[in-house]
Amino acid sequence: MTDNLMAFLNEKKLAIDTQLTKAIEKLHAPDELKEAMNYSISAGGKRLRPILLLSTIEALGEEESLGMGTAIALEMIHTYSLIHDDLPAMDNDDLRRGRPTNHKVFGEAAAILAGDALLTYAFECLVSNSEKLSDTLKLKLTRKLAHAAGPEGMVGGQQEDLSAEGRELSIDQLKHIHDLKTGRLLTFAIESGALIGGANDEQLKGLRRFSKHLGLAFQIRDDILDIEGNEEDIGKPVGSDEANNKSTYPKLLSLQGAKDTLHDHIDQALVVLESLDLKSSRLEQLTHYILDRKQ
Amino acid sequence: MTDNLMAFLNEKKLAIDTQLTKAIEKLHAPDELKEAMNYSISAGGKRLRPILLLSTIEALGEEESLGMGTAIALEMIHTYSLIHDDLPAMDNDDLRRGRPTNHKVFGEAAAILAGDALLTYAFECLVSNSEKLSDTLKLKLTRKLAHAAGPEGMVGGQQEDLSAEGRELSIDQLKHIHDLKTGRLLTFAIESGALIGGANDEQLKGLRRFSKHLGLAFQIRDDILDIEGNEEDIGKPVGSDEANNKSTYPKLLSLQGAKDTLHDHIDQALVVLESLDLKSSRLEQLTHYILDRKQ
Numbered sequence: 001m002t003d004n005l006m007a008f009l010n011e012k013k014l015a016i017d018t019q020l021t022k023a024i025e026k027l028h029a030p031d032e033l034k035e036a037m038n039y040s041i042s043a044g045g046k047r048l049r050p051i052l053l054l055s056t057i058e059a060l061g062e063e064e065s066l067g068m069g070t071a072i073a074l075e076m077i078h079t080y081s082l083i084h085d086d087l088p089a090m091d092n093d094d095l096r097r098g099r100p101t102n103h104k105v106f107g108e109a110a111a112i113l114a115g116d117a118l119l120t121y122a123f124e125c126l127v128s129n130s131e132k133l134s135d136t137l138k139l140k141l142t143r144k145l146a147h148a149a150g151p152e153g154m155v156g157g158q159q160e161d162l163s164a165e166g167r168e169l170s171i172d173q174l175k176h177i178h179d180l181k182t183g184r185l186l187t188f189a190i191e192s193g194a195l196i197g198g199a200n201d202e203q204l205k206g207l208r209r210f211s212k213h214l215g216l217a218f219q220i221r222d223d224i225l226d227i228e229g230n231e232e233d234i235g236k237p238v239g240s241d242e243a244n245n246k247s248t249y250p251k252l253l254s255l256q257g258a259k260d261t262l263h264d265h266i267d268q269a270l271v272v273l274e275s276l277d278l279k280s281s282r283l284e285q286l287t288h289y290i291l292d293r294k295q
Numbered sequence: 296m297t298d299n300l301m302a303f304l305n306e307k308k309l310a311i312d313t314q315l316t317k318a319i320e321k322l323h324a325p326d327e328l329k330e331a332m333n334y335s336i337s338a339g340g341k342r343l344r345p346i347l348l349l350s351t352i353e354a355l356g357e358e359e360s361l362g363m364g365t366a367i368a369l370e371m372i373h374t375y376s377l378i379h380d381d382l383p384a385m386d387n388d389d390l391r392r393g394r395p396t397n398h399k400v401f402g403e404a405a406a407i408l409a410g411d412a413l414l415t416y417a418f419e420c421l422v423s424n425s426e427k428l429s430d431t432l433k434l435k436l437t438r439k440l441a442h443a444a445g446p447e448g449m450v451g452g453q454q455e456d457l458s459a460e461g462r463e464l465s466i467d468q469l470k471h472i473h474d475l476k477t478g479r480l481l482t483f484a485i486e487s488g489a490l491i492g493g494a495n496d497e498q499l500k501g502l503r504r505f506s507k508h509l510g511l512a513f514q515i516r517d518d519i520l521d522i523e524g525n526e527e528d529i530g531k532p533v534g535s536d537e538a539n540n541k542s543t544y545p546k547l548l549s550l551q552g553a554k555d556t557l558h559d560h561i562d563q564a565l566v567v568l569e570s571l572d573l574k575s576s577r578l579e580q581l582t583h584y585i586l587d588r589k590q
Contacts, residue, residue, distance in 0.1 A: 029446035033454040037446065084411060089403035108384035112407070113454050116379060116414065120445035123418050127438045135430040142437055143422045150415035151324035151332065159328040159408050 001292065005285045012051045017042070019072050023125055029117070036106040036114035037121075040079050044097055046295070048286075049189040050075050052214075055282040056193025056207065067196045069129030070141055073122040074189060077149050080118035083111055085158065098235035119149075133196065141192050148188040157181030169247035175216070183215035190214070206276045210283075213269035217290050220262040223248040225294070227255060233295040266291045296587065300580045307346045312337070314367050318420055324412070331401040331409035332416075335374050339392055341590070343581075344484040345370050347509075350577040351488025351502065362491045364424030365436055368417040369484060372444045375413035378406055380453065393530035414444075428491065436487050443483040452476030464542040470511070478510035485509070501571045505578075508564035512585050515557040518543040520590070522550060528590040561586045 024038050050071035054064040086093040086101040087108060093101050103111035123142060130138055147153055157180025164177065190211035194204050225234055226241045227250055241248045249258040269287050273280045319333050345366035349359040381388040381396040382403060388396050398406035418437060425433055442448055452475025459472065485506040489499050520529055521536045522545055536543045544553040564582050568575045 027446050029451045030454045030458065032458055033446055033451060084407055087404075087407065089407060109382075109457055110454065112379055112382065112384060113450055113457070116375075116410075117446040117450040117454075119411065119414055120441050120450060124438055124441035124445055127434055127441070135434050139422055139430050139433055139437075142434075143419055146415050146419035146422070150419055151322050151328055151412040155408055155412045155415060156324045156328060159325045159405065159412075162404055162408070163325065163327055 001289060002285075005289060008282065008285070009046075009051065009289075012054060013047045016047045016050045016054075016068075016071060016075065019068055019129075020075060023072055023121075023129070027121075032106070032110060033113060033117055036102060036110045037117055039105060040083050040102050040114065041076070041118070043079075043099055045075070045079070046293075047075060048218075049078055049185060052186065052189040052283075052286060053193040053196075055286060056190050057197040059278040059280045059283050060194065060197030060199055060203070061279060062197040066130070066132055067193055069133075070126055070145070070192050070196065072129070073126035073145060074185065074192070076118045076122040076125065077145070077154075078185060080115040080122070081149075081154060081158070083115040083118070087111060090158075090162075093236075095236055098232070137195060140195065144188055144192065148184040153180055153184040154182075157184070164247070166245070167247075169252070171249075171252050174247050174249070174252060178219045179212075179215065182219055183212065186215040186218065187211040203276050203278065206272050210269050210272045210276075213265040213272065214287060214290060217262055217265040217269065217287075220249045220258055220265070221290060221293060223250055224255070224258055224262065230294065235295070262291065296584060297580075300584060303577065303580070304341075304346065304584070307349060308342045311342045311345045311349075311363075311366060311370065314363055314424075315370060318367055318416075318424070322416075327401070327405060328408060328412055331397060331405045332412055334400060335378050335397050335409065336371070336413070338374075338394060340370070340374070341588075342370060343513075344373055344480055347481065347484040347578075347581060348488040348491075350581060351485050352492040354573040354575045354578050355489065355492030355494055355498070356574060357492040361425070361427055362488055364428075365421055365440070365487050365491065367424070368421035368440060369480065369487070371413045371417040371420065372440070372449075373480060375410040375417070376444075376449060376453070378410040378413070382406060385453075385457075388531075390531055393527070432490060435490065439483055439487065443479040448475055448479040449477075452479070459542070461540070462542075464547070466544075466547050469542050469544070469547060473514045474507075474510065477514055478507065481510040481513065482506040498571050498573065501567050505564050505567045505571075508560040508567065509582060509585060512557055512560040512564065512582075515544045515553055515560070516585060516588060518545055519550070519553055519557065520588075525589065530590070557586065 020041050024034055024041060027034055053067050053071045053074060057064050057067045082096060083102045085091050086096060087103055094104055095101060102114060126142055126145060127138055149155065157177050160177045161181060187208060190207050194207045199207060223241065226238060229238055231238050249261065253261060266287060270284060273283055315336050319329055319336060322329055348362050348366045348369060352359050352362045377391060378397045380386050381391060382398055389399055390396065397409060421437055421440060422433055452472050455472045456476060482503060485502050489502045494502060518536065521533060524533055526533050544556065548556060561582060565579060568578055
């Protein structure tokens with residue numbers, strides 16, 4: 001990673017972290033609830049989704065700050081999904097990013113409520129923290145976020161993942177589950193950035209295509225990191241997919257096949273980007289980052 | 296209950312049930328998820344919140360159907376809260392309305408996801424199923440619903456309830472928890488009906504006051520039913536509050552004191568209603584129903 005990209009990522013992350021912390025601090029809510037919400041919100045995520053959102057706005061020449069309300073809403077929904085995913089009844093994970101998971105610290109009941117609170121509050125933040133957007137656009141973003149995160153999107157993918165436990169998946173089934181589980185929120189990041197940035201129809205379509213390749217690349221890289229990554233960097237034991245007998249890209253395509261496919265999607269993402277009339281240097285850098293990331 | 300009121304409640308319930316079932320049926324989502332969502336949605340609730348919403352619109356002389364999108368969103372959020380509340384980590388209830396609770400039938404993981412799905416989909420339904428409302432009004436309703444259901448509302452109340460377990464509460468603490476846990480959604484029902492029905496400022500303020508008395512009356516009646524109710528009607532064992540050592544109105548005020556307070560709130564709710572220029576006969580009937588209800 002270049003120093004320039006690292007500085008950019010750190011700067012954006014700081015701006016997003018500040019807004020997230022502010023949004024939770026100002027709540028008139030029970031301290032136990034705020035603490036549990038804040039614990040997971042400030043657990044050191046990469047903020048990839050909100051950074052993609054803001055960078056898409058920038059690529060269209062618009063003011064990034066227009067998207068901050070949507071960006072923090074998106075990160076809250078991503079965070080709630082991790083809290084619920086880690087629960088004993090779900091993946092039963094004790095560690096996330098090297099720290100005890102939410103329910104390990106606050107108990108299961110409080111973790112369920114912290115997740116529910118973040119999910120609900122996300123919609124309030126989107127609607128309330130976007131003063132400069134038109135009501136029509138805010139409504140569109142609300143509908144798209146609910147759709148991406150709901151039964152036809154992320155939650156649907158979690159259910160399919162649950163139902164697939166112990167079954168060998170085909171590559172198409174694996175792709176489908178990942179598209180729902182992680183792809184839809186990544187696509188929302190880029191699509192909402194495009195809408196806020198005033199993309200024309202061609203740019204909107206292109207950016208959606210870009211986001212599909214990026215989402216797949218992101219997931220394949222995740223699976224490769226589970227084999228080749230450094231435990232300290234990824235914050236969990238290497239080899240956990242293998243140990244849990246999970247269907248992954250390396251398992252279905254071989255490690256080399258997965259790497260080739262990863263490169264394919266990165267190349268295609270870059271080709272789409274170049275074809276659009278955008279100031280896309282940040283989006284290009286982020287695409288390379290997804291290829292090279294260590295965590 | 297008069298035959299007239301019973302017929303009215305049944306008719307409204309049927310209309311709401313139909314829309315709820317339709318909304319879930321049309322989802323392109325995993326069957327297991329739709330089944331678990333539908334199980335709790337069609338578990339035979341009274342639909343009190345959506346009926347209050349629609350009746351408030353009617354009292355203002357507007358077309359009830361304008362509020363159907365908001366009404367089903369509200370009922371979905373109420374239903375998700377029951378599913379999560381019943382989980383082993385929360386109240387650990389095996390029965391609700393005489394049927395096994397969601398996690399007893401579908402397992403804990405699927406019950407958590409069904410709740411998450413209903414909560415998220417509620418916002419999509421509110422925004423998508425209200426074509427005739429202005430964008431500005433839809434946004435206002437979205438913000439108010441998220442606020443009423445989120446960390447400063449219902450979820451906050453659930454956390455306070457959790458933290459209060461085993462502690463003796465003062466009457467003010469009890470009121471505060473109930474205001475958050477059940478009052479806020481009831482107030483949203485009436486306030487959103489008022490906004491959709493085009494209430495003027497005075498009517499809006501009055502209807503909010505009305506909803507506060509109604510919410511308190513509803514909760515006190517609930518506590519009394521736990522002592523004097525019929526197990527078959529209420530769908531759970533009588534005396535469970537006492538057995539769980541829960542703070543209730545009868546415990547803090549004596550049974551007679553709770554009944555007096557219940558009548559006070561009903562009287563005050565009716566006085567407020569009369570003072571407003573509304574076609575309020577349905578709202579009056581619903582107020583009497585809350586006083587007399589057996590379940």
